[in-house]
Amino acid sequence: MKLTVNGREAYAYTGGKTFDPALPCAVFIHGALHDHTVWTLLARWCAHHGYSVLAVDLPGHMKSAGPALESVEAMADWVLALLDAAEVKQAALVGHSMGSLVALEAAGRAPERATRLVMVGTAFPMKVSPALLEMSKNDPLAAIDLVTTLSYSSIAQKPGYPGPGVWVRGGGKALGRLVLAKQDNPLLYHQDFVACDAYRGAIDAAGKVTAPATLILGRRDQMTPPKAAAEIGAALKAHVATVDAGHVLMAEAPDATLAALRAALV
Numbered sequence: 001m002k003l004t005v006n007g008r009e010a011y012a013y014t015g016g017k018t019f020d021p022a023l024p025c026a027v028f029i030h031g032a033l034h035d036h037t038v039w040t041l042l043a044r045w046c047a048h049h050g051y052s053v054l055a056v057d058l059p060g061h062m063k064s065a066g067p068a069l070e071s072v073e074a075m076a077d078w079v080l081a082l083l084d085a086a087e088v089k090q091a092a093l094v095g096h097s098m099g100s101l102v103a104l105e106a107a108g109r110a111p112e113r114a115t116r117l118v119m120v121g122t123a124f125p126m127k128v129s130p131a132l133l134e135m136s137k138n139d140p141l142a143a144i145d146l147v148t149t150l151s152y153s154s155i156a157q158k159p160g161y162p163g164p165g166v167w168v169r170g171g172g173k174a175l176g177r178l179v180l181a182k183q184d185n186p187l188l189y190h191q192d193f194v195a196c197d198a199y200r201g202a203i204d205a206a207g208k209v210t211a212p213a214t215l216i217l218g219r220r221d222q223m224t225p226p227k228a229a230a231e232i233g234a235a236l237k238a239h240v241a242t243v244d245a246g247h248v249l250m251a252e253a254p255d256a257t258l259a260a261l262r263a264a265l266v
Contacts, residue, residue, distance in 0.1 A: 001054070003085040010082055011063035012036065012054040015047025019054070021087045024115070026265065028055035029079060031097030031121070032192035033144070033176045035062035038096065041254045042261055051265075054086060058102075060188060062179055068191050072098070072199040076105035083113065092116035092211075092265055096250065097224065098196045101126060104232070108205025117213040117236070118264045120257070121221060121247050123228035124202040128193045136190040143189055144176040153220035153246035168251050206235035213238035214264035216249060216257060223247040239264070 001019050003010045012019075013036040026046045028039040036043070036055040043055040058075055060068025069075045079102060083091060092115050095103030100119035107114035136143040152169050180188055206213075213236040217226040224247060226240075233240055241260035245253035 003082060005078060005082045005085050008059065008065040010059070010065070010085070011057045012082070012086070013039070013043055015043040015053035015055065017047040017053070019086065020052050023050065023052040025052045025054065025083075025086075025088045025091035027079065027083070027091045027093050027103075028053070029075075029093070029095035029099030029102050030056070030058065030061070031095075031099050032196065033061075033179050033189045034096070034099075035175070035179055037175065038248070038250055039094075042094070042250060042258055045258055045262070046265075052088075054082065054088070054091070056082060058099075060183055060185060062182055066183060066185065068183070068185065068188055069195075070191055071195050072101045072105050073201065075102040075195070076109055079103075079106045080110050080113065089113065090115050092118065094118040094120065094261065095122075096120040097122065097247065098126070098192055101196065101199050101202065104202055104209070105199075105205050107211055108201070108208040111208050111210040114209065114211040116265055117209055117211045118216065118261060119213070119229075119232070119238075120216045121218055121224050121249055122215060122232065123224035124232040126196040126199065126224065128197040133190065133193055133197065136193050137187065140180055140186060140189045141177065144173055144180070147223070148173040148176070150222045151247040152252055153218070172248055172251060202232050203235050206232060209236060212264075214260070215240045216260045216264070217242050218245040218247055218249050218252075219243065220245065221247045
């Protein structure tokens with residue numbers, strides 16, 4: 001589904017169903033150097049079980065026109081503007097990693113518009129090491145390889161829909177390279193990481209959120225370890241669901257992550 005947001009073309013995957021703004025809406029927000037495809041299973045389940053779905057490509061990522069936005073706050077404003085463009089008054093906001101901060105900030109900026117807040121693979125502060133910041137700037141392909149290594153809990157995860165030639169970790173690496181190449185912006189990964197590292201508004205935003213909140217965390221996550229989400233979880237009085245996976249829970253443990261999301265949306 002294509003929309004015009006702030007005068008630029010924006011893309012949102014609707015889960016295989018025609019978008020209906022009259023239905024309860026779920027908005028899915030991806031993380032750094034990802035796109036809407038990381039949400040395919042969760043988005044399709046919602047779309048086929050009574051929800052309208054907007055799994056977005058953030059500006060400058062894959063199918064949404066650039067430039068990429070350089071702060072969590074700007075991305076949150078964009079998500080709210082996208083709801084306006086789609087004629088959606090209220091929505092459940094679901095975000096992964098960087099996208100979880102965007103969902104939180106949006107829910108804090110417009111609490112009357114968020115029916116649920118679901119933060120997947122999250123942390124606050126979401127610190128990025130100086131070495132990784134430098135690598136993402138000067139050698140983004142090496143940064144993709146490193147983050148892929150850190151984002152999965154083993155080298156041979158079985159996908160939720162196993163088949164010949166399916167490689168979860170390889171697919172994650174390929175997605176990062178594809179997003180980077182598609183936008184012709186060698187600094188995109190660096191910009192996303194800087195946005196995560198610089199964001200300081202989480203506790204203030206959490207104090208304004210009125211929607212029920214859930215954190216879905218990977219027990220073996222090295223990028224955003226569960227203990228790093230304790231402060232924001234307490235500030236939100238959030239329910240915490242833990243999945244036996246690394247950072248990219250949706251790929252590594254799709255069925256368990258979907259089950260946690262379904263419980264969060266009730």
